[in-house]
Amino acid sequence: MTTTGPALARGSAQPPTAVYDVALLDLDGVVYVGPDAVPGVPAALATARSAGMRLGFVTNNAARTPEEVAEHLCDLGVAAAAADVITSSQAAATVVAELLGDGARVLPVGGPGVAAALTAAGLTVVAAAEDEPLAVVQGYGRDVGWAQLAEAVVAVRRGARHVATNTDATIPSPRGPLPGNGAMVGVVSAVTGRPPLVTGKPDPAMHAECVRRTGARRPLVVGDRLDTDIEGAGRAGAASLLVLSGVTDPATLLAAAPHQRPDLLSVDAGGLLDVHPGVVPADGGGWRCGAWWARPDPERGHLQLGRTGGESEREADGLDALRALCVAHWTREPDGSAPARVRALGAPAAAALSRWQLSD
Structure with a gap:
């Protein structure tokens, strides 16, 4: 793997399992979607382990305890222990304990994982604003409703510190994106004005804790979200692999801000086992990845996408055209996150843009 060039351009001449010692994996949208594993991922993770890569699981979902998360992973065929799991509830509990001291009263809002993490950190869990909590810690929970949100609002308006485990607006599901913790946090903030x-991703504390636990020297963050996983990796000084099995789609990736652009790209976490082609300058301008090239259209201001070679020249994962487009667009927009406008040159390019829902 080279060390120069734009984000995503470098690629990896060896599979990540041969380059990085630990994969720090997000869960929702990476290992599973809803209750079910992403197809093929448990087997891919087992193969990555057999190749010598260690795995850590880093999730912004605060609803469950590490023990419950590990049990779910084992049920899906991914070997895991509670010590392998870092949740945003744990990160929030650590921060609150450091801010307020041992035994401080805290009101949890969210799933059981929130209260369990607070108790494990030596804090006192209370049930109501009348218990005079010094902080409200809010994390995702499927059963969070008006009563809990109202209690949080009252406590914060009375002076409690509002701490959010994360502000992910959505969570992936088999039915598409659903409201995440950020949506519920927004309710409390809108009412209190505070x-x-x-404390969760992209704050580097979670990845740093997983690095400490695993002793990683060359960690690779694997995630499906630009604003948490990829940005968090950069803030923690780690390389990143974006997977398209969760909430990020090609249009969102193309519009990524500079601090949210991944080092590697794959369809799913099986990309840990694959070589990742680099993106190189193309003859006549623009950028090339495999048989695909992307370059600016000087007349219309679009990007042009085209393909050379015969149909037999197929890339391993079908993402070479997207890699070329990303690097071409990001090179033209080094400091911004403007949406990309792409014009297809030829039927293969038109098919690729249609598949990714990128219009001319």
Whole structure:
């Protein structure tokens, strides 16, 4: 793997299992979607382990305890222990304990994982604003409703510190994106007029804790979200692999801000086992990845996408055209996140843009 060039351009001449010692994997949208594993991922992770890569699981979902998460992973065929799991509830509990001291009263809002993490950190869990909590820690929970949100609002308006485990607006599901913790945090903030302290990804504390636990020297963050996983990797000084099995689609990736652009790209976490082609300058301008090239259209201001070679020249994962487009667009927009406008040159390019829902 080279060390120069734009984000995503470098690629990896060896599979990540041969380059990185630990994969720090997000869960929702990476290992599973809803209750079910992403197809093929448990087997891919087992193969990555057999190749010598260690795995850590880093999730912004605060609803469950590490023990429950590990049990779910084992049920899906992914070997895991509670010690392998870092949740945003744990990160929030650590931050609150450091801010307020041992035994401080805290009101949890969210799933059981929130209260369990607070108790494990030596804090006192209370049930109501009348218990005079010094902080409200809010994390995702499927059963969070008006009563809990109202209690949080009252406590924060009375002076409690509002701490959010994360502000992910959505969570992936088999039915498409659903409201995440960020949507519920927004309700409390809108009513109180006070922004929360956010402790989960992209804050580097979670990845740093997983690095400490695993002793990683060359960690690779694997995630499906640009604003948490990829940005968090950069803030923690780690390389990143974006997977398209969760909430990020090609249009969102193309519009990524500079601090949210991944080092590697794959369809799913099986990309840990694959070589990742680099993106190189193309003859006549623009960028090339495999048989695909992307370049600016000087007359219309679009990007042009085209393909050379015969139909037999197929890339391993079908993403070479997207890699070329990303690097071409990001090179033209080094400091911004403007949407890309792409014009297809030829039927293969038109098919690729249609598949990714990128219009001319």
